[in-house]
Amino acid sequence: MTDRPRDIAGPLGTLSGWGRYPRAESRILRAEAPDRLPGLVAAGTDYVARGNGRAYGDAAIGLHQTVLMRRLDRFRGFDPDSGRLTVEAGVLLADILDVVVPRGFFPFVVPGTRLVTVGGMIAADVHGKNHHREGGFGDHLDALTLLLPDGRPLRCSREDNPELFTATVGGMGLTGLIVDATFRLRPIESGWIRQETEVATNLSGLVAALDRSAEATYCVAWIDCQSRGGHLGRGLVFRGEHASAAECAGLAPPRAAGRAAVPVPVDMPSWTLNPLTVGAFNALYHRRGAAAARRPAYVPWRQYFFPLDGLSDWNRLYGRRGFVQHQCVIPPGSAQPVLAEILERVARLGSASPLAVLKRLGPGSGLLSFPMDGYTLALDLPANAAALALLDEIDRLVVPAGGRLYLAKDSRQTRATFEAGYPGLGEFRRLRHAIGAERRLTSHLSARLGV
């Protein structure tokens, strides 16, 4: 990699993921139109696609070049009879929702932010609050066009080039540029979600409540990271159902356009995250949820699925140093004791985020898809030495339990952790070799982990 040509097109830019850690330089190329992509990547070396940069770590930073896909943002076709939508890969989920919700459709799978591209959702095989029932984004994908490293566009589906299809779903951009995709939407009768909240006073109560909710369309648990001892793992379980037209007849339709997000203008100083502030936030949230327990509430879809999108650039709340998100999944057998141990250590650190989230996952469908049968825990931590040391400790709990870490959130796991967690890696590497992706398609993540 020392002899990479330095004169190849593209101005140098400094990129980072949503966590703003790490940052790295890369030459910036822009995808302008599908038919111009082959020319764009003809001389490409060590490049990777970048969607909307919402992966937290280094997945969307090319080792040498980064191809910005956002300008491939055209809708291609929609068939209301089958609910099939075809779009270019740079289209934002936010735009899809604006178009399809008023027509009575909703994607089967949405992540916790609307500000992601279709390419990014496929490459990370994103999961929502319903993975236990509906699987990941890839499970509702019919077909995609993949631009191979040699510049050839290839149609991939479960019938055509199925190996490449399975590798591209969850493949973190390392099989080629996703140019367009066709996927299915579900019909909905209203834009409202009927939400039920249940309080759990400790971890086993929380896990039991999640298990009891397996029939719910959506389900997610929030954990108060500050409490320890008998209250370790206390939290709230939120269940959600798309409300029928009849039950929300009296409610006004959720506002179509919504207010523009309020930006966080400057980097907040790091003390924003001190244990006091976070503790206060946690307690407040907890009380409010407890009061609403078991009384169903009708929540507009935006607020239900994307609460953080109301505050744009909230990643700046963590200050200039940035932050890391850690998301692991632990198989059901060992989940409770391992989760308890993780939460205990996080509580001891004291500077954990207010946002610890626990969800139930089912088996994944892509070769490198993150989801597997188990419980997934997501934590935000400031990117400082103490927190990073703690995450290394946590990984040493996850690996023996047979778990793995989510690549879309990762900026720091070791190769050993990665290799232990992803048994499909060998086959993924063979496939990359077969399509000539080595030394052509390389992100900082793939170089770091030796994909």
Next chain:
Amino acid sequence: MAGRKTLLLVGATSDIGRAVASRYAREGWAIVLTARDPSAARRDTDDLSVRTGEPVAVLPLDVLALDTLAAFVDALPVLPDTVVCVVGELGDQNRAEADPEHAARVMATNYLGPSLLLGILADRFAARGHGTIVGVSSVAGDRGRGSNYVYGSAKAGFTAFLSGLRNRLARGPVRVVTVKPGFVRTRMTQALSLPPLLTAEPAEVGAAIYAAAERGRADVVYVRPVWRLVMAIIRAIPEPIFKRLRL
């Protein structure tokens, strides 16, 4: 559908134009588009028809073919309620200094064509008794700067034309709105590195145009209000000082 309003968007392949059309479509307007080459614009027009949920009409139009403009307006399937013209070309200032043909095209694309077309539509709107004219000009027309005065002077001409048209029609039912977007992240500006606080997304411009033309009463719209201040300062600098600045 009775009472449904129609937008004529001149310049369907423009990123700003697509955002304007999406915004109007979301409010239930029927959309008629123009493109120099409708078949080359398929990607954009298909996009709009999926977003709007219905086929959108695309008419061929080259605003530099000045003698075809009146016939184009006569042949419109319906006289629109609002026309938004986003046609423009940034061009290359260095090239324009050396190549009069290039300079003339930039001047004509930003000034002559859009002005004459909107002038004709304004007369038809006045004769009918209502209508709104929206011209997308530029802050570059507020004062000529060394780095882009060929484009800027043409936009200045367009801004003056719109201002005069508005003045002439002010006592009647036709509104004229001048839009100065400031920096916008589009195909036109992708090679430039733009200051984030001064740079709007196309969707912001679409929303600002819809709000100004259909909801508000503003005559001149700066999409991000900070630009009004920036340009007031730039216009206030005395020429002996201004001429020495590298802008």
